[in-house]
Amino acid sequence: MTSGQTPAVELRELTKRFGGVAANAGVNLRVKAGTIHGVIGENGAGKSTAMKLLYGMLRPDAGDILLGGTRCNWASPADAIARGIGMVHQHFMLAGPYSALDNILLGAEPVRRGVIDRPAARRKLEALAGQYGLSVDWDRPIEELPVGVQQRVEILKLLYRDARILILDEPTAVLTPQETASLFENLRKLRAEGKTILLVTHKLKDVMSFTDRVTVFRAGKVTGEVATAQTDPQELANLMVGRKVVLGLHVPPARPRPEPALEVAKLSLKGGAGSRHRLAEVSFAVRRREIVGIAGVEGNGQSELVQAILHPRESRCRTAGVVRVLGREVTSWAPRKIRELGVAVIPEDRLLEGLLPERPVRENFLLGLQRSRAFSVAGFIDSQRLSEAASVAVKEYDVRPPDLDLPAGKLSGGNQQKLIVAREFQRQPSLLIAAQPTRGVDVGAIEFIHQRIVAARDGGAGVLLVSSELDEVLTLSDRILVMYEGRVVAEFERGRVTERELGLKMGGA
């Protein structure tokens, strides 16, 4: 830090170990009062651990936390809250059926003579909302409010509790570009009012546009702290990954073949009684040698769409409509038979759906291929051939460490994803369904996985790409479909749409 002023927040040589592994090893972080400070790093780099230490959710093994120069020793988040720290978690801590007002009061009810003094609370909140320009419909159940507004409620909750230091964990993950812009607008106002904001993110763009300074984490350590104005995305990416990475893959345009790899017609999924359709008559086709991207804010039916394609038999996945894979109607097929047509899948949540985290890499490589002719003879697994193929693939797909006996859960996110890609590509796919293929994956692996997806396309596969990362959709897709509330609301050809337009469609405009 250049100025001699006492920082609002200071972490000094903070260390936290889980078992034998240091999640934070001597972390130093200084945040000046009245600034927006970016905290950036890959998954597992230690940024969230550092924030949890600051917020009192974890206790450090060594090192100090200082607020305004005073050493603090939290026993729990309650202590941190009392000292003016607030945190908006990535997954909001809201009680769905309650109104926005009640959610804010929950746990901090203003009591007068044993009765909750709602009018007083409301007056205070309305004043706060006016002051920061955070308008909220106080009386609607929180679950009916858009995600962006829910986030506003979370922020107001902190302000109501007089937080001076706000920690926001991945606040833009669930927002449309418009909502993101509005969020940062609000954060600027808060900064102007003297609040200190820590913005935890992995998005370089967020950091570049909205922060004053940035601290970069890698492998439990701080690898750099820079003023945002004096850096660029490339430098930050290098600091995050620890080597030089290529940002911005160039994808040559597709030369699609006329025959479709995947067609869905009027695919629907009814929600529970009274609720809206989770999929409403979705129809589209993906041709061979083409990447079709599905853009949309999370929770608008993308996951349901993938499930409906892969498990069309199950009534909880599909209530109406037809699925055709490689020209054959598979609506009533068993999932395994569908996959055996040459369908590769990169599932949305790799630890839940893609891997057996406690089992070794070798077995994970076999998952789904256990009945394929390549690895099994008359129901018996040919372990020799499995080992050979797995070691070749692990090398080819650069899964590190290349240890077939390591439990898959011990690999880093990027290497887990590369393992899944390696496995799925064993099928020589004619159709690839990639859901959030680079979520939680380090920058280096993103580049690699993107290249593989494009290579699959050029090898003749039709690719359905589902992603909530706009950049990813824009870079890779030959066509883009936008999903909103269970329907396809727009379609664009490559290069014919701006991020702004896409954002508007994603928001339902």
Added chain:
Amino acid sequence: MKRIIQPVLAVAVGLIAGLAVTWGAGENPWHVFRILVKGAFGSGYDVGMTLFYATPLIFTGLSVAVAFQAGLFNIGAEGQLTLGALAAAAVGAVWPGLGSPLAPVLAGAVALAAGTAWGAIPGWLRARRGSHEVINTIMLNFVAAGLASYVALYMIKNPDSQNPETRPIGAGYGLAHFGLFGGAPVSAALPLALLAALLVWILMGRTALGFEIRAVGQSEAAARAAGIDPGRIRIIAMALAGGLAGLVGIGEVLGNSGRFILGFSPEYGFMGIAVALLGRNQPAGVVAAALLFGALHKGTAELDLETEHVTREVSLVFQALIILCVSADGVWCWMGRGERWSVGASERGAGGAGGREMRWK
């Protein structure tokens, strides 16, 4: 290596704790230990009885282990073995004229089939109706007991006995006893149990089906995403588990009493849970654990005979202490550098539900 050392250590600690209890009861622990060993292995007959007790425990242990590999808790081995034994006895009582080797093979196959069916029911209920197998298997244990007493008392009861039991099976059904064991009823059921353990090992470790069973047990969502039908696998696993438990009937009915006696099982089905737990759900471990429990069962019976203060309850204390030590797995890890820690609130990063990157085990 740790996989072997830990249970052995747990057994040792449990044994020492058990001996300490006998010491507290006024016996010399070394003397008690010697009686235990002598009671279990002192003569051919003693070894035979140990093996005889171990045999059904191998079957039920395997039964629980196979279900467990599929992520299911089979509390129903008791009912499955009851039905298997009943079926074998019924075949032998209804067609007493059949000769060897057809007769025992047929009775054995029927026992297997009965157990399989009885296991498949809760598997099906879980897979297709979503009702929990723990509840269903417990219920089916009662149904099996009721069915068995009805059959034994009303349909094919033994008119020559006051015992609640079925008519004796035909002579052609009986399995010979190995001469090695001084008259202890060690029959072909023992090699059959070892063969079953071997087959389970091959199934779980070497076949696609075994892999699918384990995959479903590890993560239903991942198995499903890989095109495996978890419901189907669960039904198969429970049917297998039931069949294994049903085979208990071979040793008991064909190899020992020659009839179905109501309540013949000293809860082999429930002891199978402990055996599977101690054996880490691995076939070889199950065999070892079953032998240990068989030896304990036989050895502690001898204690009752030889000492003044120690009764059959000590057998239960021993077994309970050992199980306690084995299931205190976490404690062992905690003592050994606390490696098994995993981060409860995982770090979630990039673009949403990134996953649990920080997992240390």
Added chain:
Amino acid sequence: MRAGLVCAAVLAACVRPAFAEFKVALVLDRGGKDDKSFNTSAYEGATLAKKKLGVFLKYVEVADDNGFEPMLRGFAQREFDLIIGIGFSQREAIRKVSAQFPKRHFAIVDSEVTAPNVRSLMFEEHEGAYVIGAIAAMTSKTGKIGFVGGMDIPLIRRFVMGYEAGAKRINPQIKVLDNYVGVTSEAWNNPPKGKELAVSQYEAGVDIIFAGAGASGLGVFDAAEERKKFAIGVDANQDWIKPGVILTSMLKRVDEAVFAVIQEAQAGKFTGGVKRFGLGNKGVDYSFDQYNAKVLTEPVRKRADELKAEIIAGKVAVPDYYKLQKR
């Protein structure tokens, strides 16, 4: 520590009997020596023999059906003079072991084993139950009596059949309800379930219940006390458990049978074969003592004694389930 070892060694030595002592082994059934009825009765008979006759006594409780044989064999190998198995579950084991050790003497309660070195001690439960049924029918005001059994097994059927026959003798129109606690051996030790069954029988109009359910019978007694009705005990004299509530108990003098066989064997007069204990030799009976004197009235007792005499004289044929089931 060393002192402990010495002590233990001394203790171990104490356990060993002197050379010429007459050694008796008692192998109890699953219920164990504290079941307050069958096994307790056997244990008391043997303990009495130990006190009065000075025999050496060792008893064990066995947990499972397959455990009897090793125990019996263990005793035979250790040269016990008389080995007594309590309960019909030991039949096969006694049969086998007695054949292997022809020089040892065995006795079994409740089952017949034909061998020269085995004494079978059989009780004519149906005779006792007949008298009990008559007593119940005479005392009942509702014309409905009940029976709560442990499991539906032949032995218990024998009770029910005699009970019903005795009741019908007094009142041909009487209704007899029977229920059973369970289908596994747990049934003998489940008082809550026994109570539940008893309550529902009382609600159905029954005013006397004969409990033939081991320890589950304690639940029947509870129910009787709560509902102010009568219950009837079994095997041992259970009148004292709830005085005034328990009308009487059907005694099965296992203790006397056990004592008698020990006495004879010690005197060198052991013989094989079946020894039956019925009303005639007071092997089965109904109880009358200070605990039920107020409820078991004089006329009822008189009539019961008349029936007893008729049975002993062979004037009444009490139906025996064991004989019927062989047909």
